[in-house]
Amino acid sequence: MSYKTLANLESKLSQFKSPVEMLRNSNTPGYAFPFPAEYTNWRDEQIAWKKSVVLFDQSFHMTDFYFEGPDVKRLMSDIGVNSMANFGKNRAKQLVACNYDGFVIGDAILFGHSNENFSVVGRPSVPNWVAFHAENGDYDVKVTRDFRSFENSNDRLLYRFQIQGPNSLELIKKVHEGKFPDIPFFHIGDLKIAGCKVRALNHSMSRMSGLEIHGPKNEGDKVLSALVEAGSEFNLHLGGSRAYATVSPESGWIPSPMPAIYTGDSMKPYREWLSADGFEANASLGGSFYSDNIEDYYQTPWDLGYGGHIKFDHDFIGRANLEKLKNKSHRKKVWLDWNKEDTLKVIGGMIGEGEKYKHLEMPNSYYSILPFDKVVQNDKIIGLGTYSQYTANVRSWFSLAMIDEADAKNGNEVHLIWGEEDKSDHYIQIPVRATIRTNPI
DSSP, X not given: OOGXXXXXXXXXXXXXXOHHHHHHTOOOOSOOOOSOSOSSOHHHHHHHHHHSEEEEEOSSSSEEEEXXXXXXXXXXXXXXXXXXXXXXXTBEEEEEEEOTTSOEEEEEEEEEEETTEEEEEESTHHHHHHHHHHHHSSOOOEEEEEOOGGGOOSOXXXXXXXXXXXXXXXXXXXXXXXXXXXXXXXXXXXXXXXXXXXXXXXXXXXXXXXXXXXXXXXXXXXXXXXXXXXXXXXXXXXXXXXXXXXXXXXXXXXXXXXXXXXSOGGGHHHHHHSOTTSHHHHOOEESSOOOSOGGGGOOOTTTTTOGGGOOTTSOOTTHHHHHXXXXXXOEEEEEEEEXXXXXXXXXXXXXXXXXXXXXXXXXXXXXXXXXXXXXXETTEEEEEEEEEEEEXXXXXXXEEEEEEGGGOOTTOEEEEEESOSSOTTSXXXXXXXXXXXXXXX
């Protein structure tokens, strides 16, 4: 059946027993980063964000929606758990959006280009949710969509470069024309590179210093050339998609929470608004954690480490339930450092005779957009692991995880169950010993 003929996500869901069945049967692989896999090699590119400087071209894979009008700040305040009290021109914020029950739909970066012109940048979940309310609520706001290249046959409106590492600011100062501005954290300032006005966000993506810069797409090549030409002095590496996919989990960001949109009568109008062929309808679900109830995959802001983002100084979607939950125990975001012996056993299963285990693709083994693995202790599930990978900086295989607060102790040994139950690749599941790290490995 072609789902392109269906009217919306709600119609597509009606073709399956449950949202879990729909997502488990999606053929979408991991999230697409449509730029070269490597420029040198992914190991050197990973090391560059810790030892020198790396430049990632982010011009292709993120959804950019622009919201302009006198009600734009009220719109964002109504949607985000974050306070918008001091937000406006030349500010940025990690916008966290929940459904009506307080479960996370996603997070994205909110840019304040002026006091009445904001943009929401990230995976499609949050831009879509904000656009739905802008177009269906009582807001005087115009929406302009700039879809990610994967679903966009036109040129993007902006180029966007992430420049990170201990040498990053010195490189940028080298090519900037004029006095270098002081740009506070999560603020936006102006630079001039190769005669072009450049907007710069002070946003640390890899827990190292650096800036994210953007400007009109037709000026991107000129700005990039200037940076690359000056880069040899600072050991600049261009970063490919293989290295890029590992930056966020190393620093502790879970890229794709389960969008909490698939259940509930209150969310039905949104599901009827969403396309049957969009991100939410085609996101793939994988990993060793199985439940027939999609809500077992939903997450609260605390699960993702966003508890500090919640500000009850304003009314917002999901506030009532979050107020009930705030003093209860939560899951805590941690890193799981895989046991070396067990990791080598999984890798060794590729060679010769004997048991075969789910393949560990390097540097990251995300085979779905929404990977969820069981984390167990004494045969009890105490949390969910997600986004398993290796980096040349950590020199270990590791996962991000959300662990029950009582068990999320630094140094606590657990088992991550690696591999799906259905054995479609003719492998067996294996419990991998892992050590909880409450700070970056």
